[in-house]
Amino acid sequence: MSEREQILLEFEERSRLLEEKKRLTAYRESLAAILKDNPYLGENVGVGYQYFTEIKENNLFYIDKTYFITEWLHRSAKISLITRPRRFGKTLLLSTVRTFLDPHYAEHPEYFEDLKVWQDPLCRMRFGQIPVISVSFGSCKGIDYAHSIRGMLNSLKAMYSSQDDLLTSERLEEDDRNEFKEIREALFRGEETVVENSIPILCRLVYKHYGVKPVILLDEYDTPLLEAYVGGYWEEMIASCRGLFHNTFKENEWFERAIITGVTKISRNSLFSDLNNIETYTITDEEYSDCFGFTEKEVEDALKCQNMDCFQEVKAMYDGFIFGNHRDIYNPWSICNFLDRGKLISYWINTSSNKIIGDIIRRHPVRSKFEIERLMAGEVVHKKINENITFQYMDGDENSLWSLLLAVGYIKADNVEKYEEYTECDVSVTNQEVMSMFRNEILGMFDNGNLYYNEFIRALLAHNTEEMEDILLDITYSSMSYFDTGTSSKRNPENFFHGLVLGLIVSLKDRYRIISNRESGRGRYDIALYPIRPKENAFIMEFKVFDERKEKDLAQTAANALRQIEEKQYEADMIAAGIPGERICKLGFAFEGKEVMVVKEKHRQ
Template identity: 45%
Template sequence: MKKAISIGIQGFSDLREQDCFFVDKTNFIKEWWENRDVVTLITRPRRFGKTLNMSMLDCFFSNKYANRADLFEGLSIWQNETYRKLQGTYPVIFLSFAAVKAGNLEDAKTQIKQEIASLYEENRYLLEGNVLSDNERKIYNSTTIQMDDTMAQNALKTLSVWMERYYGKKVIILLDEYDTPMQEAYVQGYWDEFTSFVRSLFNASFKTNPYLERAIMTGITRVSKESIFSDLNNLRVVTTTSNLYADCFGFTEEEVFASLDEYGMGDKKDEVKKWYDGFTFGEHRDIYNPWSITNYLDEGRLYPYWASTSSNGLVSRLIRTASADVKEKMEDLLRGQTITVNFDEQIVYNQLDDNEEAIWSLLLASGYLKVQNIDYRGITLEPWYTLDITNIETLSMFMTMFRGWFKNKDANYNDFVKALLKGSLKEMNIYMNDVALATFSSFDAGKKPSEKSQPERFYHGFVLGLLVELRDRYQIRSNRESGYGRYDVMLTPVTEVDDAIVIEFKVHEPDEEETLLDTVRGALEQITEKNYDAELLAQGISADRIRHYGFAFEGKKVLIG
């Protein structure tokens, strides 16, 4: 009999008690325990089973689950007698920062204090008997949401002391979604102050804590050591490019295909692979997102389940306001090509605006891009990553993102595209001015770019929008060599029904041109003089099927000719 599919249950004990669909990942327990790392940080994309695995560790090691063999019977870990004896024998501190999403520093610290105060409420049995002195009882009862920062920063270490004294064994600390508040701190503008607070909390909990047996932190990103882990020299970092625990998070292809067979969907393997396969962890390929597979098993239809539940606001802003180079690479990715880039997998959030290469690290950690190859270059062996869009589901996420840039009710972007296709200059001018007025500032990186660079940022965003709207009818390229120079935008028709289009963008130069019309003429002359049509003519497209457009910019005003 098929087991019920549960959508959203993240507690291991709930899944097992209700006999719901579950892919056995208990080998992770053995693998982690035998590696003997004191503190482990594991990064995986959103909804890849991090919380479920942390709950599983809690149920396995915590003495609160002693005598709960029923939770693990029939699973791989239970075949090993050594681990059957280990189950339920350690004090465990398990907390999550998933809900720490605040608009300011004080609220963020308060939310963390609330999580800590809840832990103290759960363990009030420590107040019984003579485990704590009178002084310690006062400290325990003062550990509330109103505690000061210093008490909060030492609270997990203090609780470890008392639990070790009570049980006679060092504690295991499990911290889920450690980086959720980091991203919020960056987005909301209180990064420096918040990381100072968290650095002290982590140092006390994981570095200067002699009562700690082991610890695991999970998150999406590897936040730089300098930011919050500067004192943790006992930290093992496991990212998506690491081989360690590669098949412990997410479903392997074998697991997915077995599940499809079990639920009578064995004939859907090829299309499921196209949509949801493609994640790579270390050298382990063909990893699938558990959220999408579970939903697919439940509903039986192809849909971007994972992509539609992800929060892409930060990624969208970083790409939208990025330089032309980043947008050109996104254009290549959207066309099904790979890109090769150099970046540091450690993310320094407060440097994201200054170091554009960090966007690739964020996209990789988030699961939107996958690694095809890593090439170590030079005497310093700097890693160069060859990246690709992960699968059809993540492609749909990017397309929705780029389309959303022009969804402003005043933008009339779709109307502009229609006018472009039918060659109506009058309508194109009306609608493009609406688009520029409504969206121009959102492509401004916020560093007072010059009047000349602003349109460049805008038009590359505009090209990404075209790629989404017209990818079935045109091959769309930008800033590529043809003839004697580099054109701005070229639309090459897929069939003979449509005309080819060459577009040149030009900023009005008051010293050289009297009017915007002069600027348009200059753009059109450049198309001709540089022979940008050469690429199209070489493909057999006749000159009478090639249209030229010059886009002249003056501030947010646009003239097309």
């Protein structure tokens, strides 16, 4: 190599080293800027930590969400109900609120001095000045009411134990201290009678001790109700929860404000019927939209600080959640597990919600399958969804399936328009992680119902009323609840069975034009099937629920259904369309609770 070539080579090497130095300098500066905004992104990742003090004391990875406290303190809502999917940091955030406000932690300003909440003067004034009563119903689970209520008693017992300093308070009278001990000991003994007033009493005692009304933090408020719905002890649990919520949030003058978190937005009629001081923020609302979950910038910054160069792969797998006006929200559980393990796999499985979704799908195996299959193909489905979940009507209401899929995070809502209680939106599967869950579980739930609708269609086309009866009886006794069939419900049982049969026959849409609730003759029939192929039979169906005031038995109810078809001349449109009367099969469906009878009128010759 000549001297000139050697000089050129050394020059190129120096240039490369200078460029690398510039790149590293820029990288260090970018990391410094990131860590200034989020100072704990480079720390060791701890999976499963739900308490803010644990994270601070162990100096663990943490994405600063304390601006939630700032936003909440500057709002005026007396009670804030915030719903988000599971594993989205609700418990950790409530723990952060408690640590910031409660006087028990007033000697630790260092926990927050380098976080966003400390930048707000109002927040700094409130630090350590507001007592907090915190309770989680996450452990209120069990195979029956007794197991679940025991979990609630244990949670309330822990709530009382966290306020043990009241026993030595000089501001409380002896009667107050005795009342505290009596309630705590009753909770230890498992006495259910003290549940309803346990929180209001503690609020009054805490107020007397501090001279400041406490803030109530209630985490996973809907867990006992979701479990009760699946476990079949809804009536007992809703009665207990209504009493507790009424006394805590309606009749309680001793609390300042409250934050309630959960997965679902349970309708006012079910739980909050007499609360008019509650503001609800769901995943389609703009308020607090970036306070739960990680934003795309936070994920990108975390990967840089953890020295992981794989953002596009992570985005493809875990991106997709939409909260309010914030797109590209990531599930913290999945991201933290990936940062810890470095494997692009599914970490987020929502087992408790799967039970309910599977329950609804099994009871209505056909109605939504086509749209679910479109979602599986990566398509967008336009839906009008009521985000309120009313458990009394859940089993027979298609909206419940879509409300749950949205609430638990399996689908995302885009192009959202809200009209009173309804949310009109375009829905799609959230991301690849959720898509894998769909393939493994949701479609499998549909497949479990295929046997019912295949057999029902065969019986219908064969005019086999006995077989149709047997299939409907099997469905009602194996899957239906009193919410569906009971006459005590405000829901019209006729509408429920109408929807059930409509779901069972929807796969005939390629052979029949299926019409529901259409005027014909002198009335409006329930369901009519117009054949697309020549010479196939047509069907008219009428549904009636047994009325003990007018009918002696179910057979008379079924006969009345057939008589209504005849008297109202429901076949008029079919005859006008050229379908001969002898090819019109008239079916009367009669129902009493879970009992079913199907009768047919013989073809006219």
